[in-house]
Amino acid sequence: MNLKSKNRHIVDVAFILCLMLLFVLCAVAVISLGAGIYQKNVKSMKDNYNHRTACAYIIEKVRQSDVNGAIFVQDLFGQNALVIQEEIDGVLYNTYIYDYDGYLMELYARADLNTFYPMSGQKLLEVSSFDISQKSDSLFLADIVLSDGLKESVYIAKRSTGDN
Numbered sequence: 001m002n003l004k005s006k007n008r009h010i011v012d013v014a015f016i017l018c019l020m021l022l023f024v025l026c027a028v029a030v031i032s033l034g035a036g037i038y039q040k041n042v043k044s045m046k047d048n049y050n051h052r053t054a055c056a057y058i059i060e061k062v063r064q065s066d067v068n069g070a071i072f073v074q075d076l077f078g079q080n081a082l083v084i085q086e087e088i089d090g091v092l093y094n095t096y097i098y099d100y101d102g103y104l105m106e107l108y109a110r111a112d113l114n115t116f117y118p119m120s121g122q123k124l125l126e127v128s129s130f131d132i133s134q135k136s137d138s139l140f141l142a143d144i145v146l147s148d149g150l151k152e153s154v155y156i157a158k159r160s161t162g163d164n
Contacts, residue, residue: 054127097132
């Protein structure tokens with residue numbers, strides 16, 4: 001007779017099963033907690049990206065193209081649009097940055113093209129509205145309302161004028 005096998009009770013098995021169940025529950029809790037934190041961080045990073053990118057994009061486009069007064073504001077599709085003009089092989093081309101159908105759009109076209117459609121542009125960012133105005137010869141004010149309702153305003157100074 002084996003004395004050790006007689007001393008084993010159902011309590012020993014139940015205790016081991018309870019420990020395993022507790023381990024599984026703790027593992028599931030840690031995983032779900034980590035997933036919640038991860039989702040919160042992803043949303044926060046996306047919001048931060050949208051908030052920073054809209055203004056930074058406009059500022060960078062102006063700074064990049066700041067040559068001989070080639071940047072101005074023009075009425076396009078019933079709203080103000082930023083126009084960046086460049087000459088390639090004697091032909092003028094315009095880059096239009098405007099708001100259409102909930103997006104900040106960019107359209108690159110020949111300057112002598114009279115008819116084009118607002119949906120022809122490239123979607124850049126989701127925004128509620130975009131308005132740009134020229135405050136002086138060298139100063140622009142861009143007002144951007146993002147899709148979450150946050151309003152960003154930025155003054156952009158250009159260094160060149162039409163004379164230099």
